[in-house]
Amino acid sequence: MAAGAGRQAALVMAKEDKFDVAVIGAGPAGMMAAGTAAESGAKVILIEKNKQLGKKLLLTGNGRCNITNAEFNLKELVKNYNNGEFLFHSFSVFGPKEIMDFFAKIGIKTKTERGKRVFPINDDAEEVLEALNRYLTGNPSTSSGQGSVNILFNSEVVSVETANNAAGRRKISKIILRGREITAEKYIFCTGGKSYPLTGSDGSGYKLSEDLGHTVIKPMPALSSIRLKEKWVENLQGISLRDIKISVFSPEAGQKGKRQFSESGDLLFTHSGISGPAALDISAKVGDLLEKSGIKIYLDLLPLLNHEKLEGNLDDILKRYPKKTVKNILSDFVPERLAEVLSGIAGVDKNKIANNMSKQEKRMLIKAFKSLEVTAASILGFDEAKVTRGGISLKEIDHKTMKSKIIDNLFFAGEIIDVDGKTGGFNLQMCWSTGYIAGEAIALADSLR
Numbered sequence: 001m002a003a004g005a006g007r008q009a010a011l012v013m014a015k016e017d018k019f020d021v022a023v024i025g026a027g028p029a030g031m032m033a034a035g036t037a038a039e040s041g042a043k044v045i046l047i048e049k050n051k052q053l054g055k056k057l058l059l060t061g062n063g064r065c066n067i068t069n070a071e072f073n074l075k076e077l078v079k080n081y082n083n084g085e086f087l088f089h090s091f092s093v094f095g096p097k098e099i100m101d102f103f104a105k106i107g108i109k110t111k112t113e114r115g116k117r118v119f120p121i122n123d124d125a126e127e128v129l130e131a132l133n134r135y136l137t138g139n140p141s142t143s144s145g146q147g148s149v150n151i152l153f154n155s156e157v158v159s160v161e162t163a164n165n166a167a168g169r170r171k172i173s174k175i176i177l178r179g180r181e182i183t184a185e186k187y188i189f190c191t192g193g194k195s196y197p198l199t200g201s202d203g204s205g206y207k208l209s210e211d212l213g214h215t216v217i218k219p220m221p222a223l224s225s226i227r228l229k230e231k232w233v234e235n236l237q238g239i240s241l242r243d244i245k246i247s248v249f250s251p252e253a254g255q256k257g258k259r260q261f262s263e264s265g266d267l268l269f270t271h272s273g274i275s276g277p278a279a280l281d282i283s284a285k286v287g288d289l290l291e292k293s294g295i296k297i298y299l300d301l302l303p304l305l306n307h308e309k310l311e312g313n314l315d316d317i318l319k320r321y322p323k324k325t326v327k328n329i330l331s332d333f334v335p336e337r338l339a340e341v342l343s344g345i346a347g348v349d350k351n352k353i354a355n356n357m358s359k360q361e362k363r364m365l366i367k368a369f370k371s372l373e374v375t376a377a378s379i380l381g382f383d384e385a386k387v388t389r390g391g392i393s394l395k396e397i398d399h400k401t402m403k404s405k406i407i408d409n410l411f412f413a414g415e416i417i418d419v420d421g422k423t424g425g426f427n428l429q430m431c432w433s434t435g436y437i438a439g440e441a442i443a444l445a446d447s448l449r
């Protein structure tokens, strides 16, 4: 597929400035909300400040787009989010199964990989965006043929005006763009969070919401790499390890301290620290703890082997290969560059004949494998964070409709709200689900019927 085709094709200018529904932000949540509202026959405008749909969506899953996670047990599913209980209703109406069916219907077959991660069969985020574009502009899935969404590109909503409705409740009367005003019966804010601001989500939706009286829980980077103080990490850049375990302690008075939490998964060493799912998934909590106190992180590089088993395995190898060096023996367990670093940390000469190691040296090596201590310096900021923790307070949103409890004709969907998920397709699922719920609630609203 020609790169960029999906970005250009969708430009459909609105002829009038009065709509049933105005959706602000054409990311995954906004596209789903706009399409769902339009399927009911509502006249919908989708307003995007970029010149294209879904700029961030194209980056997801390294361009492969991890659409969702095939965790169909909803009680388990919500455990993968910060504030996940809020999503239970949305998932029960439009969860992973429903989004996979939806994509099949608009021409995107999916496949499920390790960790239940769901990807488009062709590993191509561009194709996903292309299909969404067709859904929005042609809407082939509606039998009535109604439902095309008006899309307005290069258009930033800069402020919002309000008035009181007949019942005396505050509602949005119009939204102001640069050089243009738009009025609608209902509005859905889908402006995303603050991460990767170059994709368009720079936090402007928080400001619009605060101006309307909403509370914004302090946005923080989440799913971001963790910078470490240890210099040796530079030598490990690019090494990835499967299924390690990270435990985080907050030190008290120089002691190892109290275990705060742990996470298992794949790990990637970067030039300055650690990344990969296991590190990304704990990064927001690490950032939070760092603001309060120092923390210690311990990596168990071989969690499937306890100390005794590892010692036994090591002894077996030493017996079989009595002439091998420490570095060679350790390379049976981890990549060679890491083996060298580990022997240095354990204080064992990497070129020593391994069979000549003292008991103490063996103990120190096992400790380096099972409890490698690293010190978090910081987590990388919004430019690197995959998502934002924080956002519109959930206390001010009805979880069954995504409707604001403060402004009568306002709805929210996607990353703008105070929910964020782990790696593995959970964040996009949250956007599809809340977008659908908001779009459907509006479609069912009396005022549009």
Ligand SMILES: Cc1cc2nc3c(=O)[nH]c(=O)nc-3n(C[C@H](O)[C@H](O)[C@H](O)COP(=O)(O)OP(=O)(O)OC[C@H]3O[C@@H](n4cnc5c(N)ncnc54)[C@H](O)[C@@H]3O)c2cc1C
Residues within 6 Å of the ligand: 024, 025, 026, 027, 028, 029, 030, 047, 048, 049, 050, 053, 054, 055, 056, 057, 059, 060, 061, 062, 065, 066, 067, 068, 155, 156, 157, 158, 190, 191, 192, 193, 195, 196, 199, 200, 201, 202, 204, 205, 385, 386, 387, 413, 414, 415, 416, 424, 425, 426, 427, 428, 429, 431
């Ligand atoms: C590199 C990377 C990889 C990722 N990979 C995955 C993955 O594989 N799976 C997964 O589940 N999640 C992934 N995520 C997270 C996922 O992309 C986001 O959670 C998701 O895009 C959020 O969707 P959204 O619609 O809420 O907001 P966004 O996608 O951020 O879209 C918001 C849109 O609103 C527009 N906007 C903002 N303010 C205004 C305004 N005032 N006026 C008009 N328009 C405005 C923006 O330009 C933007 O297009 C990844 C994120 C990144 C950065």
